[in-house]
Amino acid sequence: MGELSRVAWKFANRMSIPPETETASQISNHPVDRASPQNQQEISPSIRSAERPIKIIRPPSFSLATISTGLRTLAQYSDLLYTLSLFRLSVRYKQSALGWTWAALQPLALMGIYTIIFTRVTMVATGGTPYPVFVFSGLLPWIFFSSTISNAVNGLVLYPNLLTKMYFPREIIPLSYLVASFTDFCIASVILSGLMLYYRVPLTWHMLYALPIVLILAGFAASISLFFSALQVRFRDVGLAMPFLLQIWMFTVPVVYSLQAVPARYRTLYLLDPAAGLIESFRRVVINGVAPDLGTLAFCGAIVLASLPIAYAFFKSSESTMADVI
Amino acid sequence: MIDLKFDGVSKKYKIRTNGDSPKRWYARRFAKRSGQMWALRDVSFRVNEGEALGIVGHNGAGKTTILKILAGITTPTTGEITIRGRLAALVEVSSGFHPELTGIENVYLHGAMLGMRRSEIRKKLESIIEFSGVGRYIEVPVKRYSSGMYVRLGFAIAAHLDPDILLLDEVLAVGDAAFQAKCLERIAELRKQNRTIVFISHDLAAVHRLCDRALLLNHGSILSDGPARQVIDEYQQLTFADQGINADQDGEKGSPAQFTGISFSSPDPLETIRTGYPMVARLSYKASKDVPDAVFRVSIYWPSGYLCAQLTTETTSGGFMLEPGSGVIDFQCPMVPVVPGLYRIDLTLESKGQEVALRQRCATLRVEPGKIAYGDFHIDNTWTITDTASTR
Numbered sequence: 001m002g003e004l005s006r007v008a009w010k011f012a013n014r015m016s017i018p019p020e021t022e023t024a025s026q027i028s029n030h031p032v033d034r035a036s037p038q039n040q041q042e043i044s045p046s047i048r049s050a051e052r053p054i055k056i057i058r059p060p061s062f063s064l065a066t067i068s069t070g071l072r073t074l075a076q077y078s079d080l081l082y083t084l085s086l087f088r089l090s091v092r093y094k095q096s097a098l099g100w101t102w103a104a105l106q107p108l109a110l111m112g113i114y115t116i117i118f119t120r121v122t123m124v125a126t127g128g129t130p131y132p133v134f135v136f137s138g139l140l141p142w143i144f145f146s147s148t149i150s151n152a153v154n155g156l157v158l159y160p161n162l163l164t165k166m167y168f169p170r171e172i173i174p175l176s177y178l179v180a181s182f183t184d185f186c187i188a189s190v191i192l193s194g195l196m197l198y199y200r201v202p203l204t205w206h207m208l209y210a211l212p213i214v215l216i217l218a219g220f221a222a223s224i225s226l227f228f229s230a231l232q233v234r235f236r237d238v239g240l241a242m243p244f245l246l247q248i249w250m251f252t253v254p255v256v257y258s259l260q261a262v263p264a265r266y267r268t269l270y271l272l273d274p275a276a277g278l279i280e281s282f283r284r285v286v287i288n289g290v291a292p293d294l295g296t297l298a299f300c301g302a303i304v305l306a307s308l309p310i311a312y313a314f315f316k317s318s319e320s321t322m323a324d325v326i
Numbered sequence: 327m328i329d330l331k332f333d334g335v336s337k338k339y340k341i342r343t344n345g346d347s348p349k350r351w352y353a354r355r356f357a358k359r360s361g362q363m364w365a366l367r368d369v370s371f372r373v374n375e376g377e378a379l380g381i382v383g384h385n386g387a388g389k390t391t392i393l394k395i396l397a398g399i400t401t402p403t404t405g406e407i408t409i410r411g412r413l414a415a416l417v418e419v420s421s422g423f424h425p426e427l428t429g430i431e432n433v434y435l436h437g438a439m440l441g442m443r444r445s446e447i448r449k450k451l452e453s454i455i456e457f458s459g460v461g462r463y464i465e466v467p468v469k470r471y472s473s474g475m476y477v478r479l480g481f482a483i484a485a486h487l488d489p490d491i492l493l494l495d496e497v498l499a500v501g502d503a504a505f506q507a508k509c510l511e512r513i514a515e516l517r518k519q520n521r522t523i524v525f526i527s528h529d530l531a532a533v534h535r536l537c538d539r540a541l542l543l544n545h546g547s548i549l550s551d552g553p554a555r556q557v558i559d560e561y562q563q564l565t566f567a568d569q570g571i572n573a574d575q576d577g578e579k580g581s582p583a584q585f586t587g588i589s590f591s592s593p594d595p596l597e598t599i600r601t602g603y604p605m606v607a608r609l610s611y612k613a614s615k616d617v618p619d620a621v622f623r624v625s626i627y628w629p630s631g632y633l634c635a636q637l638t639t640e641t642t643s644g645g646f647m648l649e650p651g652s653g654v655i656d657f658q659c660p661m662v663p664v665v666p667g668l669y670r671i672d673l674t675l676e677s678k679g680q681e682v683a684l685r686q687r688c689a690t691l692r693v694e695p696g697k698i699a700y701g702d703f704h705i706d707n708t709w710t711i712t713d714t715a716s717t718r
Contacts, residue, residue: 052410052411052412052490053410053411053412054408054409054410055408055409055410055413056406056407056408056409057395057396057398057401057402057406057407057408057409058401058402058406058407059401059402059403059404059405060401076441077438077441079438079442079443079444080438080439082444083434083435083438083444084435084438087424087427087431087435090427090431091424091426091427094426094467095426161421161422162421162422162439163399164399165399165417165421165422166397166399166415166417166421166422166439166440167397167398167399167415168438168439168441320400320401321400321401323394323399323400324339324400
């Protein structure tokens with residue numbers, strides 16, 4: 001008898017659960033009759049099946065063939081690159097009072113401090129250009145280059161959920177930082193034109209060379225970002241080393257001083273770094289108003305053409321195991 | 327047409343013993359090689375267009391690995407997979423959300439991550455917002471959302487994908503009952519449109535309800551492949567067998583008796599168990615010593631987890647003396663009153679009111695449609711009609 005009352009009590013308990021739960025359990029008690037002819041009729045003759053894409057998944061391999069398939073997938077997800085870059089910019093300035101002004105404020109502040117150091121504390125030869133414009137024209141491409149790398153390297157590990165729970169071409173994450181930094185570069189370019197007008201630096205047609213120069217610089221930033229962001233997933237040492245590596249790197253490229261300050265016999269060695277050659281060329285065409293050294297540009301272009309496919313292939317081959325090792 | 331094809335797929339994981347870090351360079355020379363684990367081993371199967379395939383198995387059997395390989399999140403170690411058509415995976419519906427962005431911005435971002443075009447999202451935006459039911463909160467950063475709103479918005483986006491093949495992993499496990507009902511409704515709709523579905527779940531009742539066919543995975547290999555009903559039965563037996571081994575080793579060591587099996591059948595060998603028709607439950611046991619005042623109980627639970635009914639040897643005068651040896655107890659039930667469905671079974675043995683052996687969730691009882699029953703139970707009845715006007 002005791003058992004019976006226990007059952008009755010449990011049963012009463014069950015009756016008191018909210019109505020939604022009741023509905024759910026009802027569904028579970030009446031399995032849908034799948035074979036009914038009524039359901040069969042509702043199946044539309046498959047028009048969609050005509051142009052269905054076929055995808056084949058195989059174990060990963062490091063080969064340059066992965067580049068073409070990778071680029072095709074990337075093209076399919078081009079809207080994601082656009083959306084993600086857009087939101088990188090909007091998220092960055094959310095809940096900040098100054099908002100977009102920050103894009104201009106950072107290079108301006110650096111310009112101020114370097115101007116004080118290199119005109120009051122010690123002197124740097126600029127070949128007659130006012131130092132603020134001189135340093136700003138170097139800071140502009142450098143900040144574009146270095147902020148892309150420092151953000152992109154941490155980009156993949158920042159939200160591990162994205163890597164372990166969903167699929168999209170992972171290179172979109174580092175590339176979206178490149179696009180965002182490029183937007184900042186464009187904003188800061190407006191400031192540079194203002195400075196040039198203020199200091200009466202003449203504008204010449206040679207400035208148009210800046211476009212291919214920035215394009216090559218972006219390609220170089222992309223290959224470094226792809227390579228090291230993929231490596232960072234496995235070895236967090238990359239993210240730890242990157243801030244001070246970039247700091248050292250900045251003093252090995254002509255940002256705060258000019259190429260003329262480097263002893264002539266070291267100059268060839270110095271220009272082996274594409275970043276140095278590109279930043280020097282950028283300043284030359286914008287501030288000095290002369291044509292760039294085409295040899296240097298061709299060399300930088302060749303380096304980028306060689307390194308970008310290798311970095312991308314490396315990225316794509318590590319992509320397949322990113323979710324497992326992160 | 328075959329939509330999905332797995333050909334000899336294996337997946338190996340390296341197990342790092344040194345936490346999650348790579349071996350330090352100075353320790354590498356002395357350390358042993360790290361271990362390996364095969365999450366999948368030579369798995370081959372095919373899914374036809376319009377078919378709903380359920381994948382069942384214990385934790386760590388390789389279910390999620392299959393889904394991750396299909397979704398492209400990770401790649402196989404060997405083998406080849408062919409996918410025909412657009413595929414969408416719902417692993418965690420709101421994992422792509424950025425907390426600082428508003429609802430609308432997240433719809434665009436998450437939709438793009440799932441492979442939707444911006445124009446496509448723009449067209450479906452109204453409908454997504456309505457489905458999610460977040461209303462005016464759509465303009466608010468999602469970090470201000472309740473967890474329910476978060477999940478609802480995530481599913482609303484996913485529900486508006488238009489995939490040829492849909493992968494579902496335990497998505498029904500989150501959200502309240504109303505949300506689950508909405509998910510099921512949407513999945514049923516997709517099924518009607520002849521979409522292919524791969525469904526991974528521990529909820530066997532849901533697998534049974536949604537899928538025609540099922541795979542049973544065990545330690546990375548396919549143990550069986552067939553009609554959902556049959557595979558679920560096999561999974562239940564596997565569970566029972568596994569627990570039996572465990573019980574021998576530790577759980578019931580001190581126990582004077584053990585359960586060795588439970589089966590439910592109809593007395594008519596050609597019939598299944600159906601609402602309103604008879605049933606026999608056969609419980610087998612092995613006793614190593616005397617069990618005084620013994621009471622056997624077979625508890626039958628609703629899918630919701632509440633006790634539905636119990637078969638017991640208890641009488642008003644208490645239990646009986648169980649002597650050492652093995653034997654079977656047959657419960658004869660003249661009529662099964664419960665509505666069709668899957669019920670879970672617990673087995674208990676009591677001695678002098680104390681529990682001495684327990685086997686939880688060790689089997690399922692499947693009741694097929696028989697006599698018409700609405701609500702929870704069938705009340706056996708006859709009926710007559712009397713015309714009261716003519717007797718006057």
